[in-house]
Amino acid sequence: MALEQELSALAVDIAAEAGELAHRRRAEGVSISASKSALADIVTEADREVENLIRDRLSAARPGDGFLGEESEADRGTTGITWVVDPIDGTVNYAYGIPSYAVSIAAVSGEPDPRAWQALAGAVYAPALGEMFRAERGGGAWLGDERLRVNSDLNPAGSLLATGFGYDPATHAPQLALLGRVMPLARDIRRIGVASLDLAYVAAGRLDGYFERGLNPWDHAAGVLMVQEAGGIAVGVDGGAPSRDMTIVGGEQLVDRLAAIVFGEQGIPT
Incomplete structure (x- = not known):
């Protein structure tokens, strides 16, 4: 074996x-x-x-x-x-x-x-x-x-996306502002509250994509591998590996679009 x-x-x-x-x-x-x-x-x-x-x-x-x-x-x-x-x-x-x-x-x-x-x-x-x-x-x-296979094609009706919010109330306003910028890509938003399941659901095609700032290594170690093995991609800041600064996963086209918004001129939320 x-x-x-x-x-x-x-x-x-x-x-x-x-x-x-x-x-x-x-x-x-x-x-x-x-x-x-x-x-x-x-x-x-x-x-x-x-x-x-x-x-x-x-x-x-x-x-x-x-x-x-x-x-x-x-x-x-x-x-x-x-x-x-x-x-x-x-x-x-x-x-x-x-x-x-x-x-x-x-x-x-x-x-x-x-x-x-x-x-x-x-x-x-x-x-x-x-x-x-x-x-x-x-x-x-x-x-x-x-x-499992990720949803690789962009849906003309928009993508079903998931995200999460940090526990520190000081982070909520910038995170909500980011969500507002992402909404034009979305059919709807899910906030399940379990990063590992969000990632597994992207791998299973139950969600099109997921993004979140503030994840710890144990939050995403297994789930990111699932997304990658299901044909998706996972990126962090500047196209690097997922980290506490940001994690974005999904099919390649969707991740490219999300990353352009998340890492655009206004930057990621602090």
């Missing part, structure tokens, strides 16, 4: 177990344990429990690999492979009982920095929806047995 296939299978297995734990804890009741960067940026006890489970399973299966997770300190490891993990993406949805949340697990090689790494495999599992998205470098993106 090729390394990418091995890593993908492991990501799927662990994401399924972690997702079921998150789903079970949600049914039992959610306890908010802290806020992070802002009052709206919460972390639940389940986030930490799920991340610990993922880290333990990965350590047992591949003890030399590095780990970069949302809720714990980074570990570079010794093998050159790092697991990039969001234990519960969409924590606010999760806390409120909205079924759109996901476990995101990716394996990358090289420096644990999205501007430098090469994504090898990833899984995004939405336990409340019963959907497991997966991808491996060179092996395509999949939902179950269905191979």
Whole structure:
């Protein structure tokens, strides 16, 4: 079995177990344990429990690999492979009982920095929806047995786009201004609140494109690989890799148009 296939299978297995734990804890009741960067940026006890489970399973299966997770300190490891993990993406949805949340697990090689790494495999599992998205470098993106493809053609009625907003209220006005500039391209806008699912939905053709500023590596590591393996592209500032400064994904024509707006004279929102 090729390394990418091995890593993908492991990501799927662990994401399924972690997702079921998150789903079970949600049914039992959610306890908010802290806020992070802002009052709206919460972390639940389940986030930490799920991340610990993922880290333990990965350590047992591949003890030399590095780990970069949302809720714990980074570990570079010794093998050159790092697991990039969001234990519960969409924590606010999760806390409120909205079924759109996901476990995101990716394996990358090289420096644990999205501007430098090469994504090898990833899984995004939405336990409340019963959907497991997966991808491996060179092996395509999949939902179950269905191979995924992005929508590559521009729709004359406009594109169905998704975006998100940062937790810091100071960022909302410029982000809304950017949304206003993008709207002429859009048939409609979706704000799901789960970056990993937004990206998986672009890969699956459920969305035409997605853009957002402020994503962390664990938000997009698995999903960006899915978009790329489904025939789409993902760019950041100046055509570079996706980063906290900006992430834009979709078919090539749409991404070109979005990038021209996002990185135009008025620039990206601060």
